[in-house]
Amino acid sequence: MEQQGVLRSWNDDKGFGFIRGADGDYFVHISSVRGEQRPQQGETVFFVAGKDEKNRLRAEHMRGAALSIDRPAIRRKPTTAAQPNQATYRPRRQAQPNIKRTLILLTGVCAAPLMGAWQLFERNGTLWPLLVYAGMSMLSIFQYWHDKQNAQNGEWRTPEKQLHAVELLGGWPGALLAQQLLRHKTQKASYQGVFWLIILIHQAYWLDQLGFSGQLLQQLRSTL
Numbered sequence: 305m306e307q308q309g310v311l312r313s314w315n316d317d318k319g320f321g322f323i324r325g326a327d328g329d330y331f332v333h334i335s336s337v338r339g340e341q342r343p344q345q346g347e348t349v350f351f352v353a354g355k356d357e358k359n360r361l362r363a364e365h366m367r368g369a370a371l372s373i374d375r376p377a378i379r380r381k382p383t384t385a386a387q388p389n390q391a392t393y394r395p396r397r398q399a400q401p402n403i404k405r406t407l408i409l410l411t412g413v414c415a416a417p418l419m420g421a422w423q424l425f426e427r428n429g430t431l432w433p434l435l436v437y438a439g440m441s442m443l444s445i446f447q448y449w450h451d452k453q454n455a456q457n458g459e460w461r462t463p464e465k466q467l468h469a470v471e472l473l474g475g476w477p478g479a480l481l482a483q484q485l486l487r488h489k490t491q492k493a494s495y496q497g498v499f500w501l502i503i504l505i506h507q508a509y510w511l512d513q514l515g516f517s518g519q520l521l522q523q524l525r526s527t528l
Contacts, residue, residue, distance in 0.1 A: 305352070306350040306351065306352055307325055307350065307351055307353055308349075309324055309325040309326070309348075309349055309350075309351060310323065310324045310347070310349070311323055311324075311332075311347050311348075312324040312329065313345060319334035319335075319381065320334065320458045323363055325351070325353065330353060330361045330362060331360065331361065331460065332362070332363040332366050334378075337379060338365065338367045338374045339367050339372050339374060339378065340375045341368070341378060342378050343366070343368075347368060348368075349366050349368060349369065350366070350367055350368075350369065351363040351364075351365060351366040352364045352365040352366075360460055402484070405484075406481065410477065410481060413477070413503055413507065414477055416511050416514065417433070417437065417477075417506060418434075420513045423513070423514065424513075436474045437474045437475075437477060439474075440470055440478070441475050441478025441479070441481075442478060443475055444467070444470045444471060444476070444478035444479040444482065445479075447466070448482035448483065448488050449482065449486060451467070451488065451489075452486050455488075464495060464498075467479070468498055468499070471502050472502050472505075480503075483499075508521075509521065
């Protein structure tokens with residue numbers, strides 16, 4: 305049975321996208337598309353729901369809202385435009401990570417949490433903040449690496465809410481390191497806004513612990 309959905313994203317160069325259906329997002333490949341024109345992002349489509357070998361949602365068949373003759377040519381990779389003049393053409397290079405800048409940035413934002421955790425260790429002999437930060441940072445690095453691999457291979461992406469949840473629970477140092485070294489999630493302004501808000505929350509907590517023994521946040525909570 306066909307279902308109605310919206311093609312929420314489409315990469316015409318790679319020939320795949322995602323359909324927003326009633327019960328989730330379905331991966332769709334150009335080989336499953338039928339009709340007389342290539343898909344357009346945002347259009348209403350009809351599709352047959354299915355699952356791949358890993359039990360993930362996948363469209364077995366997709367067509368536009370209007371019935372039309374199927375033209376196999378639309379499933380071929382589109383021809384690229386003529387190359388620019390060789391004298392002026394320069395291939396786009398992927399930005400290389402600046403290790404020195406990354407270490408300086410990481411040291412700056414980790415200074416307050418490290419000093420606060422050390423102060424807590426001297427006071428109570430506990431290392432749990434450092435262990436949480438280290439463990440969640442390792443998990444965050446793995447998530448970023450896995451998400452970038454999936455993005456390059458056209459596979460299912462890690463939800464941004466999941467990435468942010470691990471960052472909020474202490475994985476933001478690893479996330480910052482992964483962003484800079486893998487060059488991943490650094491260009492999306494909305495994502496970076498939430499990411500740096502998470503860092504700001506952690507900075508405020510530890511600065512309050514260091515300078516005011518946590519009294520400022522307690523007063524803020526009492527006023528709210």
